[in-house]
Amino acid sequence: MSGSAVSDLLLSVDGVTIDYSGFKALDNFSMTLNRGETRVVIGPNGAGKSTLCDTIIGRVRPSQGRVLFKGEEIQRLPEQQIVARGICRKFQAPGVLPTLSVRDNLGLAARKDRRWWKSFGAGIPADEKRAVEEALESVGLTHRAGVEAGTLAHGEKQWLEIAMVMATGAELLLLDEPTAGMGPAETSRTAQLILGLGDSRTVLVIDHDMSFVEQLAAPVTVMHQGKFLKQGSIAEVRADAEVAAVYLGHTA
Amino acid sequence: MPDLSRLDPLKPVLPWLLLALGLVAPFALSAYDLNLLARFMAMGILALGLVLIWGHGGILSLGQGVFFGLGGYAIALHMKLADLPSGEIPDFMVWSGRDSLPFWWIPFSSPAFTIAAILIVPTLVGALFSWAVFHRRVGGTYFALITQALALAFSTLIISRQDVTGGFNGLTDFYSVFGFGLSSPGTGSGLYWVTLVVLCIAFVALRWLLASRFGILLRAARDGENRVRFLGYSPTPFKVVAFAIAAMLAGIGGALFTLHAGVVSPALIGVVPSIEMVVWVAIGGRYSLAGAIVGALLVNLARDAVSSAFPELWLYLMGVLFIFVVTLLPRGLAGLVQGKAA
Ligand SMILES: Nc1ncnc2c1ncn2[C@@H]1O[C@H](COP(=O)(O)OP(=O)(O)O)[C@@H](O)[C@H]1O
Ligand SMILES: [Mg+2]
Numbered sequence: 001m002s003g004s005a006v007s008d009l010l011l012s013v014d015g016v017t018i019d020y021s022g023f024k025a026l027d028n029f030s031m032t033l034n035r036g037e038t039r040v041v042i043g044p045n046g047a048g049k050s051t052l053c054d055t056i057i058g059r060v061r062p063s064q065g066r067v068l069f070k071g072e073e074i075q076r077l078p079e080q081q082i083v084a085r086g087i088c089r090k091f092q093a094p095g096v097l098p099t100l101s102v103r104d105n106l107g108l109a110a111r112k113d114r115r116w117w118k119s120f121g122a123g124i125p126a127d128e129k130r131a132v133e134e135a136l137e138s139v140g141l142t143h144r145a146g147v148e149a150g151t152l153a154h155g156e157k158q159w160l161e162i163a164m165v166m167a168t169g170a171e172l173l174l175l176d177e178p179t180a181g182m183g184p185a186e187t188s189r190t191a192q193l194i195l196g197l198g199d200s201r202t203v204l205v206i207d208h209d210m211s212f213v214e215q216l217a218a219p220v221t222v223m224h225q226g227k228f229l230k231q232g233s234i235a236e237v238r239a240d241a242e243v244a245a246v247y248l249g250h251t252a
Numbered sequence: 253m254p255d256l257s258r259l260d261p262l263k264p265v266l267p268w269l270l271l272a273l274g275l276v277a278p279f280a281l282s283a284y285d286l287n288l289l290a291r292f293m294a295m296g297i298l299a300l301g302l303v304l305i306w307g308h309g310g311i312l313s314l315g316q317g318v319f320f321g322l323g324g325y326a327i328a329l330h331m332k333l334a335d336l337p338s339g340e341i342p343d344f345m346v347w348s349g350r351d352s353l354p355f356w357w358i359p360f361s362s363p364a365f366t367i368a369a370i371l372i373v374p375t376l377v378g379a380l381f382s383w384a385v386f387h388r389r390v391g392g393t394y395f396a397l398i399t400q401a402l403a404l405a406f407s408t409l410i411i412s413r414q415d416v417t418g419g420f421n422g423l424t425d426f427y428s429v430f431g432f433g434l435s436s437p438g439t440g441s442g443l444y445w446v447t448l449v450v451l452c453i454a455f456v457a458l459r460w461l462l463a464s465r466f467g468i469l470l471r472a473a474r475d476g477e478n479r480v481r482f483l484g485y486s487p488t489p490f491k492v493v494a495f496a497i498a499a500m501l502a503g504i505g506g507a508l509f510t511l512h513a514g515v516v517s518p519a520l521i522g523v524v525p526s527i528e529m530v531v532w533v534a535i536g537g538r539y540s541l542a543g544a545i546v547g548a549l550l551v552n553l554a555r556d557a558v559s560s561a562f563p564e565l566w567l568y569l570m571g572v573l574f575i576f577v578v579t580l581l582p583r584g585l586a587g588l589v590q591g592k593a594a
Binding site: 057058077079080083084085089091095096097098099100104107108109111114116119120121122124164168 | 356417461463464466468469471474475476477478479480481482483484485486489493
């Protein structure tokens with residue numbers, strides 16, 4: 001990685017605290033992401049990983065601290081404006097739109113002009129059409145494009161949602177447990193999908209599945225009780241006594 | 253859910269069947285029955301708007317009577333003034349002790365102003381009202397309750413200002429509209445044709461709208477408003493526009509209804525009638541435009557038959573019907589036609 005030249009910095013979470021009436025889901029938490037980087041965030045259940053995504057995307061508002069995207073504060077912007085700046089998130093529970101077809105789900109995601117007065121019409125620009133077909137292809141849902149998304153199997157829903165997040169063209173993708181409920185083969189395929197994005201996107205992945213994390217071969221940030229615990233390669237994190245204690249402490 | 257609708261022969265022909273019936277009716281029905289049918293068709297125009305907001309937008313409004321009433325009162329004001337010898341004021345104002353028209357009545361003597369008011373006032377009120385609620389992210393049951401409160405406030409206001417609104421009795425005794433005598437048979441069938449044309453235009457326009465990206469986004473916001481936000485859309489304007497369109501259709505329906513019925517009154521636009529409007533659509537099928545028209549026609553036909561014989565029975569019967577449909581046929585009668593009851 002090329003040092004940390006200021007121009008490489010895409011996201012910085014700076015001393016953020018999320019307070020649920022006294023309980024701090026995030027406690028003075030900080031981290032940064034560079035352009036093109038893939039980062040894995042792990043931590044025991046309840047460590048605050050989903051809350052970190054919630055904070056970046058504007059679903060919850062920090063009582064302290066700032067979130068900077070491309071150098072600008074975004075922690076007070078409405079959700080759709082944060083998305084418009086180039087951040088998109090896959091939720092932990094699959095969030096596809098159940099009564100829309102798979103293709104329409106992707107069409108909404110790929111749409112560039114999201115203003116309401118541009119919505120009167122059925123025509124779809126050629127580049128958006130292409131983006132939708134590519135997204136279908138990439139997650140192997142082309143043959144399912146016409147069915148209602150609510151009828152998909154759990155794994156297919158996960159992929160559809162990942163494809164939606166990718167189709168938005170966002171620069172920063174937040175993937176909250178993208179392999180939850182997937183078998184080993186599906187998990188590998190998801191890893192390939194993320195690796196296939198290359199340097200063009202910055203990706204923050206939250207996951208428990210260590211084989212998945214290994215396949216991603218990305219730096220790992222460990223969280224515990226809303227705080228930053230450790231950062232390093234998978235091997236380093238695995239060998240770390242503190243990290244082991246945290247996980248053991250929770251499973252014991 | 254497999255798409256059974258394509259297998260079913262009735263679904264694509266239902267709108268054409270309705271149109272054929274609409275075209276034949278003037279030659280088959282007595283003037284009295286034709287007038288009745290025209291009233292129900294005017295209600296069908298309002299019902300189409302409920303398919304848009306309730307079926308596809310997930311927005312339950314228990315206050316459509318307000319917009320129906322705004323359209324109805326607008327045309328009623330015009331007809332009251334049109335029939336008046338110059339310099340006089342409507343008789344109910346005289347009885348209430350007034351000696352001049354309220355200022356806001358005056359422009360309704362112009363036909364152009366009246367038509368503009370029918371189209372614009374309900375739309376604008378619907379847009380402002382729904383924006384005020386939706387932009388605070390209030391929705392669901394709370395929204396339904398607020399619309400019901402609006403219906404109550406509106407009918408109460410009309411009743412309490414008897415001197416300028418005609419109060420509980422409403423406005424009636426109209427003789428002509430835009431120069432046509434209402435008692436002549438030609439006017440009756442002419443108004444029927446106007447209603448049929450408006451109903452068809454509304455049907456085609458909504459069908460187009462629901463198939464457009466706007467319709468897709470409205471359904472998306474119904475299924476997951478937050479999901480839509482996190483895809484970068486602001487759902488509020490989509491919901492507000494849908495609500496305004498439904499209000500406009502209710503206003504047009506109200507104006508046409510008033511022409512056919514020869515009366516507009518708080519009893520036709522208050523809380524209970526507003527709930528009945530939802531029942532038409534629940535029974536006909538809230539996802540289906542044709543279903544909603546059928547619902548409005550059938551329920552009102554039944555209401556006419558039952559309430560002339562047993563006036564007290566109607567409300568109970570309607571309640572039972574509503575519960576039956578909501579529990580067993582969430583897609584209404586249209587769901588039966590489409591082969592999917594659930
Ligand atoms: N809306 C909420 N109200 C109160 N507590 C919450 C809320 N959302 C999350 N929490 C708590 O915050 C902590 C962190 O949650 P979360 O970010 O979902 O953890 P995870 O790392 O498993 O994704 C948990 O203890 C959870 O119970
Ligand atoms: Mg989580």
